[in-house]
Amino acid sequence: MLHQFLVLFFLCFNVVAHLFTSSALGEVITCSNIVPLKNRRYNISLTDFGGVGDGRTLNTKAFGEAIYQIQHMGREGGALLYIPPGVYLTESFNLTSRMTLYLAPGAVIKATQVTHNWPLVAPLPSYGRGRELPGGRYMSFIHGDGVNDVVITGENGTIDGQGDIWWNMWRKRTLQFTRPSLLELVNSTNIIISNVILINSPFWNLHPVYCSNVVVRFVTILAPHDSPNTDGIDPDSSSNVCIEDSYISTGDDLVAVKSGWDEYGIAYGRPSSDITIRRVNGTTPFSGIAVGSETSGGVENVLAEHINLCNMGVGIHIKTDSGRGGLIKNITVSDVYIENARKGIKISGDVGGHPDDKFDPKALPIVKDITIKNVRGVKVLQAGLIQGLRNAPFTDICLSGINFLGVKGTTRSPWKCSDVFGSSHQVSPWPCSELTSNQPGSCANHSQV
Structure with a gap:
């Protein structure tokens, strides 16, 4: 094998x-x-x-x-x-x-x-x-x-x-x-x-x-x-973690940063922070580099760079849900190659179940300061899906230097976005209107290197 x-x-x-x-x-x-x-x-x-x-x-x-x-x-x-x-x-x-x-x-x-x-x-x-x-x-x-x-x-x-x-x-x-x-x-x-x-x-x-x-x-x-x-590697409510120079092929997410589940994770209150993921290659029907979906203690200061992903469900996936709570911020993913994937990028607020019926549906996660740059993909069926929450939209989403090519002879699905605010620079196919604003701190400041 x-x-x-x-x-x-x-x-x-x-x-x-x-x-x-x-x-x-x-x-x-x-x-x-x-x-x-x-x-x-x-x-x-x-x-x-x-x-x-x-x-x-x-x-x-x-x-x-x-x-x-x-x-x-x-x-x-x-x-x-x-x-x-x-x-x-x-x-x-x-x-x-x-x-x-x-x-x-x-x-x-x-x-x-x-x-x-x-x-x-x-x-x-x-x-x-x-x-x-x-x-x-x-x-x-x-x-x-x-x-x-x-x-x-x-x-x-x-x-x-x-x-x-x-x-x-x-x-x-x-x-x-x-x-x-x-x-x-x-x-x-x-x-x-x-x-x-x-x-x-x-x-x-x-x-x-x-x-x-x-x-x-x-x-x-x-x-x-x-x-x-x-799952391959799941840093969970942990700090100062480095994952590098590894190959992962599994039946679920290759690397998923977590920090607890709903009301239990909120009460425990220990975030995952200062996580570095670099030079990781892999293949899976699910997600390559993921944050979540259990993020109730918070996730911050994650850097994933120089990643190769092949035969994927989703290349880059940040996922949470109502009832999770938690702050997800300062996530940077750069220099990624994706080949043959259903979706290149997904940032979603409706993923994951709940441990019991005691969770608070009003405990909404905050997702902000997400930078995804220098990403190239071929045979990517849909470039991206970014779906925030109506009462907690995702903010400061930056896409820069991204180029996804579809499967020859088929039509690529367009970007889909809702309840998200951000900006973009040199992205193909052109992203949805919610990501084309020229707000302060826009992606022009994070242009391709």
């Missing part, structure tokens, strides 16, 4: 690779210095604790004992847990602080498909319940709560969630609780995830929530396009 995805990647993106090379960009900017990579004082191997990589032996005890030892090694330097080549079947397990989980070439950490005794955890307070069903939720396959200084890396080893059993339960409506993410970090700081492959997540792949200082680099995330809700 991995080979098929990589072939698709090169077919989709080789025609535009020159747009995003180091020579085209000048010096390649990274944010790896957000979390300095530390050398560990001790190195241990899973096989030291009875780990067997035959794909059949259950290694839950081995992981538990190895991580317990790291937890009790003291605070000086921490330890690296080495996973040798092989397939290590295990139940879900918890990480600890000051550890590096290192996957050798050919190493696979594979989730068991025995689900009846999968551990449960409490719902996130900013969601009030499981995302799919009321009550708690199944713990992620690899989980960290309140940890600091954790690195998950290696030489492109694989973490396999074996999610098809969970997807089938979702389709048959036999789930009792919300499905587990593949990798979730809660209330954690100083996290690096790099040079690993994540496949077949039961639910969202990588979910840092209530975290700060998180770097995700050189990661490949794969799930079938018909796998339900397998």
Whole structure:
């Protein structure tokens, strides 16, 4: 399966690779210095604790004992847990602080498909319940709560969630609780995830929530396009997050910035802020770069740049709903190539369900200061749909240097807009009248570079 995805990647993106090379960009900017990579004082191997990589032996005890030892090694330097080549079947397990989980070439950490005794955890307070069903939720396959200084890396080893059993339960409506993410970090700081492959997540792949200082680099995330809700990376009520140099192909949004759900997210009140997404390539039937739809704690200061998207539902999608509340502001998306998409850009105020009937329909989101510039698209059926809310129109929407081409032999759908105010500069096809004003701070100040 991995080979098929990589072939698709090169077919989709080789025609535009020159747009995003180091020579085209000048010096390649990274944010790896957000979390300095530390050398560990001790190195241990899973096989030291009875780990067997035959794909059949259950290694839950081995992981538990190895991580317990790291937890009790003291605070000086921490330890690296080495996973040798092989397939290590295990139940879900918890990480600890000051550890590096290192996957050798050919190493696979594979989730068991025995689900009846999968551990449960409490719902996130900013969601009030499981995302799919009321009550708690199944713990992620690899989980960290309140940890600091954790690195998950290696030489492109694989973490396999074996999610098809969970997807089938979702389709048959036999789930009792919300499905587990593949990798979730809660209330954690100083996290690096790099040079690993994540496949077949039961639910969202990588979910840092209530975290700060998180770097995700050189990661490949794969799930079938018909796998339900397998978002790639979802920074959630988190700050100072960098996602870069990665490839994602999943059954839902590639990257979605979130911050809680309706009245629960409003009450928790923790925004997502200072999020950087750069040099991410991918394909999905849903959205490429997304904000939302759960944005009740607010989302601000997001930069997404140098993005390649192929075979998409929507290329760039900012989404919220009445009852969400929250402030979405200062979102910049630039230097994007989109090929074969239903919509190039969508900014919408009517997306997403509600956790229960306790939400306040008068809690309207505020969406402002959205800049989308230097975007090129081919085979894009509709350039854009921007639909604000009647009592909370979206303001200061800036479109600059955008060129969408349709499918040869067909008529492109025009832009559609309502309850939005903004401006545009060098946009083709020409956008709707709501975006052609020449107001102060117009897109002429953000012209193509």
